Amino acid sequence: MQHMLFTSKRSKSGIISPATFQQQFRKARHHIGRDDIVFHSLRATHATKLILNGGTLREVMNSLGHNSVTVAVKHYQRVVPDHQKRVANLLAFEYIPSMGDPELLKTVVRETEEEILKMQDFVDGLHEHLATIENTRH
Template sequence: MSVYLAVFRRGLHGRGVCALQCRDIDPNTRTLRIRSNRSTEDRDSKIGIPKTSRSVRGERIPSQLVPLLDHFLKRHVPSTDTAWLFPAAHNPKDPIHPNGLRGMYAKARTTVGRDDLKFHDLRHTGLTWMALDGATVRELMDSAGHADADTAMRYQHAIDERHTVLAEKLGERLFPDETRKHCKRR
């Protein structure tokens, strides 16, 4: 479930995934509230505020993710509001440490033969997909919790791949089917 959340909730770092509690999910409005991060300082420190105030936000949960999330919550998470979505293995009253999450992800990526992938690549993938789907820089900034446009611009590289598609669409408008047929006859 952490992988899906990291991709579909594009702005969610591993630290943010670790800090999620049941109360952060509203299935009625399909909203995930991002309001804290799991500290990486040491094992004893737990939850802190995100790096920037823009990082505290609500994100829409894709409808495709709702049934998986519902199944996950019913099967793996106690129904209390303060229960961690991903509790620490040694003490379920504590959230998982980002290193623990990365360790589980490392096992999974090795299983599928993709040792080159990092957990942060999931965030990058989600934001890149948004850019490909036409998200503006402002939308990327909001989804990622970025405070400046320069940071969000790194996901715009995906737009470069669309230039060919856009050129073809422009050509179709400039030269509708009838014109192309006429050109072929010559």
């Protein structure tokens, strides 16, 4: 038996009703100030993040329940400019003997430092969230 992500203790079937789910989703998106988000946005974000973090197209298809590569690529494989730029720079750095080009190396260093700062901000945010969770449990 597959485990449902959204379960209900009140329902005889154990599955939250679509109407209740939609109502709760609307409340949640309003609460975070993102009334523009639709539920399908979550699927697309999940698929994109999965690929950006090393997941394969087959893993995306399995995760979303698709049998068709065409559907998965058409609807879920997004172009993410920062990722595309990073990959292009890595390939250029690999293909071109750039050790003698200080400008290219400066660009790679600058972009890598920017990426490190983004990751540090992400880690700091996780620490803050963890502290908040731990403080509410005590």
